[in-house]
Amino acid sequence: MTQTFAHAVWIAGLIAWFAIRWPYQRRSRRIAVVSDGRSLADRIVLAAAGVGLSLIPVIYMATGFPAAADYTFRPWMGWIGTALLVLCLVMFHVSHRQLGKNWSVTLEIRERHQLVTDGLYRYVRHPMYSSFWLWAIAQAFLIPNFAAGFAGLVGVGLLYFHRVGREEELMRRTFGADYDEYAARTGRVIPRVF
Numbered sequence: 001m002t003q004t005f006a007h008a009v010w011i012a013g014l015i016a017w018f019a020i021r022w023p024y025q026r027r028s029r030r031i032a033v034v035s036d037g038r039s040l041a042d043r044i045v046l047a048a049a050g051v052g053l054s055l056i057p058v059i060y061m062a063t064g065f066p067a068a069a070d071y072t073f074r075p076w077m078g079w080i081g082t083a084l085l086v087l088c089l090v091m092f093h094v095s096h097r098q099l100g101k102n103w104s105v106t107l108e109i110r111e112r113h114q115l116v117t118d119g120l121y122r123y124v125r126h127p128m129y130s131s132f133w134l135w136a137i138a139q140a141f142l143i144p145n146f147a148a149g150f151a152g153l154v155g156v157g158l159l160y161f162h163r164v165g166r167e168e169e170l171m172r173r174t175f176g177a178d179y180d181e182y183a184a185r186t187g188r189v190i191p192r193v194f
Contacts, residue, residue, distance in 0.1 A: 001078030006142040007061050009078070013085040013135070014054055020093045028104050032111045042107060045162040052155020053135060060148035069146040081141030088134035095120055095127040107163070107170055115175045117182050123191040125182070126164060130189040132156045164188060 059065065096103055098119040104110060120127040136152035143149040171179045186192060 001075045001082070003073040003078070003144065006073065006078035006081060006144075009082050009085060010057065010139060010142040011061070013089060013138070014058075016089050017092065017135070020089065020096060024096045024099075024103050025105060027101065028110070031101055033104075033108045034111055034113065038106045038108070041162065042166075045159045046106070049132070049155040049159040052151035052153070053132075053139065056151040057139060057143050057148045060143065060145055066145070066147050069148070071144045071146060071149075073144040077141045077144065081138045084134050084138035084141065088131045088138060091120065091127055091131035091134065095131065099128075107166060109170065109174050113174065115171070115178055115182065117186075121186075123186060124189055125168070125186050126189050129156075129160055129164065132159070133189060160189075 098121060099116055101110065102113055102116055124130055133156055136156040139152040140149040168179075168183065175182075
């Protein structure tokens, strides 16, 4: 695999990500919000993830800046990055589909919100974040530049560490003991072994 092909894989992945999310985002706007936990900080970390997973890599691929941060690309890096990106997109799609009308891009509880505990959610509470971590790791393999390649890890890290605890608190307030029981048997983004 060449570096140019690896970049094309990353671009195709970005387009696929938007294609997967678009119908769910459109549908979620039509469902009434019962509880809204959004804040300015929430919007900032969401933007940081977007910048790290899209804007910085696109600028790098379009301009080559910052070339001083490049590292040597090897074909095996492209294949690993491609495999991780495909796994990311599958998890991203499946987690959206399994959440259905319960999904929201922000910290919101919608009308008739239900606790989803089957499918991917049987193993982890946040498979969508699992997919974001996979995307960020794939990006580091597909874009051999310390700034652009690792920008996704920084963006996803900021989003994850800021939001997951708040999301879980919102779920606890909404679903009470059912959520506590669910959380006790599942991992956050990696399945529990024991």
